[in-house]
Amino acid sequence: MGFVSTTFDVLIIGAGPSGASAAVHAARTGLQTLLIDASSFPRDKTCGDGLTPRAIHQLELLGVADQVTGDYFNKGLKLHGFGGSVEAPWPETYFTNKGSAMSRMEFDDLLFRLAKSHEEVTTWENASAQDPILRGNFLEGVVINHAGQEKTVKAKHVIIADGVRSPFGKKLGRQWQRDEVYGIAARAYCETPLSDEPWIHSHVELRDEDGVVQPGYGWIFPLGNGTVNLGCGALSTDTRPAKINTKKLLSFYAGQRRKAWQLGPEHDVASALLPMGGAVSNVAGANWMLIGDSAACVNPLNGEGIDYGLETAAMAVDTLVENPKRDLTLVWPHRLRDAYGETFMLARTAARLLTYPQFLPMAGPLAFRGPLQKAIMPAAARLMGNLITEEDKDLLARGWQAAGSAISWARKGSPLWDSTSSLV
Structure with a gap:
């Protein structure tokens, strides 16, 4: 089969923000780590490029926040729609109160370097994980195509961070529950003299060319380099699919x-x-786990996932270090549910409401122009920034936390990192 490497402590598949930061955390604990990616750096990635204070906090722990x-x-964040606007500064929490934005071409390269x-850390670029070598649900090795040469790598643990489609995760049994809410999005870059604008902007009244309100939002994230990342996203389910052409909607939104x-004109769409x-289900086995986008750790209301990617990278390494001989099949899904379960369940339920065509036209004007504006919308902005925490004292923030248990009970049959591995 070709070259068989020396066994590594950790093999990380995917060198985006989740995988690269996992490699840093692993290295700091002395673990010999192989980090691979199917592309070579620098490389682009479809994303809104926004970095919340929650993400910046993780970058501080990595030691690169100042570079960002x-x-x-x-x-x-400034939210716009339905005849009103709300300005919501990042709150003072245990996170930093700075946000930023950086193109994924630059950001991913920074973390990879x-x-x-x-x-x-050993790094292999142009290295695609081809096939798992399994004994039950224990991953004994991985066949990797590295720059055209087939290699077999063995590792005590494998962390899969290969993105939203997770091609290697699928080979381990990862399944996407498409009856739950998912996002479709498009982004572009535009030149502008206003790229130093100190607020990110979201337009939650996203209308198509026929004037129909879509279940999503448009965004403008200044990058501070003469450009903005401009994009739009819509929520969809199999039963209520968003019937839009995202690239066409993006062009219309840019024109507005x-x-x-x-x-300037849109480019790099x-x-x-x-x-x-x-x-998603089947996110862990005896000695492997999925993190970040691969595990669908993405806010269902805004598509934000970089902060969760960075957090789950640190959590994954902590889990390995705490008990390196532990079977991860049940441990890792439990840890994800403990960290994000109630919040994600509530967010998925709220996002599902937005897929009903009549909901936004009815609720939007009340939120932006009605008496609830000052009470509701700043907390909604914190929600959009993934900054709802136990320390938040706002009424809606506490309601967000408290409602999680009720929603979890009401939707207890809804899959959330189902721990039943199809490989057992």
């Missing part, structure tokens, strides 16, 4: 914002499909 926020940072700088933002809110 040094040239540009934002101070909060950080991982590569550790002597405990062009004058105010002095936007890309689109993606996004499982969200933990709506």
Whole structure:
């Protein structure tokens, strides 16, 4: 079969933000780590490029936050729609109160180079994980095509961080529950003299060319480098699919914002499909686990996943270090549910409401122009920034936390990182 490597402590499949940061955390604990990616760096990735304070906090722990926020940072979110606007600064929490944005071409390369700088980390670019070598649900080895050469790698543990489609995760039994809410999105870059604008902007009244309100939102994330990331996303289910062409809607949305933002033409347009809110099953086996987008750790209300990717990377390494001989089949899904379960279940339920055509036209004006505006919308902005925490004292924030248990009970049959592995 070709070259058989020396056994590594950890093999990480996928060197995006989740995989690269997992490699850094693993290296810091002394684990000999192989980090592979199917592409070579720098490379692009379809994304909104926004970095919430929650993500910046993780970058502080990695030691690279200043490299991200040094040239540009934002101070909060402006929500627009239904005749109103709300300005919501990032809250003072145990996270930093700085946000930022950086193109994934730059951001992913930054974290990959950080991982590569550790002597405990070996990196292979243009290396695609082809086939698992399994004994039950124990992953004994992985066949990797590295720059055209087939290699077999053995590792004590394998962390899979190969993105939303997770091709290697699928070979281990990962299944996407498409009856749950998922996202469809498109993004582009536009030149503008307003790229230093210190707020990110979201338009939750997203209308198509026929004036129909869509179940999603448009965004403009200034990058501080003469461009903005501009995009739109819609929520969908198998029973209520979003009947839109995302790239066409993106072009229409850009046209609506062009004058105010002095936007140049859209370029580097890309689109993606996004499982969200933990709506995948079979995310772990005896010695392997899925993290970040691969495990659908994405906010169902806004498509944000970088902060969860960085967090689950640290959690995964912690889990391995705490008890390196532990069977992860039940442990890892339990840890994900403990960290995000109630929040994701509630968010998925709220997102499902948005897929009903009549909901947004009815609720939007009440939220943006009605008496609830000042009480509701700042908390909604925190929600959009993944900043609802136990420390939040706002009424809606506490309601968000408390409602999680009721929603979890009401939708207890809804899959959330189902721990039953099809490989057992």
